[in-house]
Amino acid sequence: MKNLMTVVDQKSIADKIHEMVLEGDITSTMETPGQFVHVRINDTTEHVLRRPISIADIDHEHSRFTIIYRAEGEGTRKLSKLRAGDAVDVLTPLGNGYPLEQNDHVLIIGGGIGVPPLYELSKQLNRMGVRTTHVLGFNSKKDVFYEDKFRALGETHVATADGSYGTEGFVTDVIRTLDQQFDCFYACGPKVMLKVLSETMDMDGYISLEERMGCGFGVCYACVCETAEGDWIKLCTEGPVFRKGEIVL
Ligand SMILES: Cc1cc2nc3c(=O)[nH]c(=O)nc-3n(C[C@H](O)[C@H](O)[C@H](O)COP(=O)(O)OP(=O)(O)OC[C@H]3O[C@@H](n4cnc5c(N)ncnc54)[C@H](O)[C@@H]3O)c2cc1C
Numbered sequence: 001m002k003n004l005m006t007v008v009d010q011k012s013i014a015d016k017i018h019e020m021v022l023e024g025d026i027t028s029t030m031e032t033p034g035q036f037v038h039v040r041i042n043d044t045t046e047h048v049l050r051r052p053i054s055i056a057d058i059d060h061e062h063s064r065f066t067i068i069y070r071a072e073g074e075g076t077r078k079l080s081k082l083r084a085g086d087a088v089d090v091l092t093p094l095g096n097g098y099p100l101e102q103n104d105h106v107l108i109i110g111g112g113i114g115v116p117p118l119y120e121l122s123k124q125l126n127r128m129g130v131r132t133t134h135v136l137g138f139n140s141k142k143d144v145f146y147e148d149k150f151r152a153l154g155e156t157h158v159a160t161a162d163g164s165y166g167t168e169g170f171v172t173d174v175i176r177t178l179d180q181q182f183d184c185f186y187a188c189g190p191k192v193m194l195k196v197l198s199e200t201m202d203m204d205g206y207i208s209l210e211e212r213m214g215c216g217f218g219v220c221y222a223c224v225c226e227t228a229e230g231d232w233i234k235l236c237t238e239g240p241v242f243r244k245g246e247i248v249l
């Protein structure tokens, strides 16, 4: 569904990381954590392709939702220049999100710009009474965001690749030290992280892929990926969330 949303607030929360709050009626259709919005950068023909960004936080009471993104290339850099009152054209809600299962204790693992959708996920799981432990990985201290927000929902560990904050190393270095039982894990982040987790975690899990997309709603085939059975599926309509082992990483 195409919609014009209004920017309510936009601020920088870490190095090149922006938090944008948008308001509009379409928020009422957002339910499942892990779904994404497809954002049009501007009205020119310069950026024909929309940019997929995960829904990080849903506030039904005020018809608002939050996206968190890294100003990576030209499109997202332009997005970061928008201010309160500006309009943004989005398609939403797109994709299949994380299944919400009534478990006792789950592990939530995010890497870099894979962290945002896990915040809404953790909020909803906590609301259901599921205990959540979070492990967030970043390159460096300057890249860390939402640590306190996750901490307010449950035990939270941070790893940085350069050791400038938290545990030195990767999320797997933290996970190795956790002496707790988890029913399953939920993850989003770089493909290499998802691959290692899928291969090493001795429990059920769900992963979300943030690969390149074209249309975002199933017609262009820009996002196909291979399943473990050798079929081809579209990430935008059948993902971006998959069960561990379902697709070839
Ligand atoms: C389902 C989904 C959810 C996403 N959620 C988020 C989010 O919550 N926050 C966020 O910051 N990003 C997210 N992304 C990634 C985001 O879509 C890209 O970073 C963005 O489209 C890049 O646009 P650009 O105009 O800045 O870069 P471009 O100018 O298009 O490209 C600049 C550089 O970024 C690289 N790049 C482009 N797209 C991607 C991508 N999908 N993944 C990795 N590298 C890419 C290009 O190869 C190039 O090197 C998500 C992607 C998907 C598919």
Ligand code: FES
Binding pocket: 213, 214, 215, 216, 217, 218, 219, 220, 221, 222, 223, 224, 234, 235, 236, 237
């Ligand atoms: S992005 Fe076009 S089919 Fe998935």
